[in-house]
Amino acid sequence: ETGVTQTPRHLVMGMTNKKSLKCEQHLGHNAMYWYKQSAKKPLELMFVYSLEERVENNSVPSRFSPECPNSSHLFLHLHTLQPEDSALYLCASSQDTGTGKSGYTFGSGTRLTVV
């Protein structure tokens, strides 16, 4: 257990379904991230939240909708996904100091399969 908890660990959903991924941290970090890892590709940043404000949206399609209700929780709401969205979705947190020298803690990821 790293201190960042993601649920569910595995998710299979149809293209017309709506589901949500959840991430929780109690490390006192003030920044949280969603990353996507597709097969044979480097991790890609999706969203960054700092102090509960979205500070980056990395050209992610609108079928992915993040939500950060407080500094400990981060959600990724999914709707009308495509099979190519099947991937490992990783949440991370850090204590953002504005210097770029923050250590990151990652969750175990949610393995998403869209059928």
Next chain:
Amino acid sequence: KNEVEQSPQNLTAQEGEFITINCSYSVGISALHWLQQHPGGGIVSLFMLSSGKKKHGRLIATINIQEKHSSLHITASHPRDSAVYICAVSGQGAQKLVFGQGTRLTINP
């Protein structure tokens, strides 16, 4: 060309061998991170460094800022070291990581 390049992409070695994984980057950075990803998918942070060298157990990470290059070394490798090792950099003042494509390491008994 990716901003962060790792080599080799795949590495297979025998237990006990000395392992070196390399990372080169092309942008100005605040820090460089070495991460370990096991087959289940979870990622563990091994090192964050912005200069010099760090050591933790059998793992050593070095960085040369002038040459924009870092290496991760594993001494006395063991099958449990088998994983994907990922190099990532954080830009100056930036809140995000840019990742290399990873090096898949397999240590055979």
